[in-house]
Amino acid sequence: QVQLVESGGGLVQAGGSLRLSCTASGSIKSGNYMGWYRQAPGKQRELVARISSGGYTNYADSVKDRFTIARDVAKNTIYLQMNSLKAEDTAVYYCNYYGILNRQDAWGQGTLVTVSS
Numbered sequence: 001q002v003q004l005v006e007s008g009g010g011l012v013q014a015g016g017s018l019r020l021s022c023t024a025s026g027s028i029k030s031g032n033y034m035g036w037y038r039q040a041p042g043k044q045r046e047l048v049a050r051i052s053s054g055g056y057t058n059y060a061d062s063v064k065d066r067f068t069i070a071r072d073v074a075k076n077t078i079y080l081q082m083n084s085l086k087a088e089d090t091a092v093y094y095c096n097y098y099g100i101l102n103r104q105d106a107w108g109q110g111t112l113v114t115v116s117s
Helices: none
Strands: 002-007 010-013 018-026 032-039 046-052 057-059 067-072 077-082 091-099 105-107 111-116
Touching (some): 002 091, 002 105, 032 067, 046 077
Antiparallel strands (some): 002 018, 091 105
16 A cells, blocks of 8 residues: 655645645555646546656646656655646646556545636
8 A cells, every 4th residue: 555645735826836745655666656636626637747766757738847746766755846837727636656567556635726816
């Protein structure tokens, strides 16, 4: 089992910045992805950004050049730096862990990001 604890959501004005953090604990295996997904009201959950244990990253087109994902391997923690926030970034953001070999899939409880225009 892998447990995820998120922090860093909140209310920010359009154009502002926020940083989300997510720390994993438990049966963490080498060879994994950790990332952020988000779900806005009435919409499906979507990938925002993810990073592999080897440092490979990928981003949703809508956040490229504004968001940056980073990883502290020693702390089993990922960060999502969100700059130039827009009203359409408002959503509940969920941290995800995926173990490549054992296909273990874990989710955090979610943290709300609200961007006021």
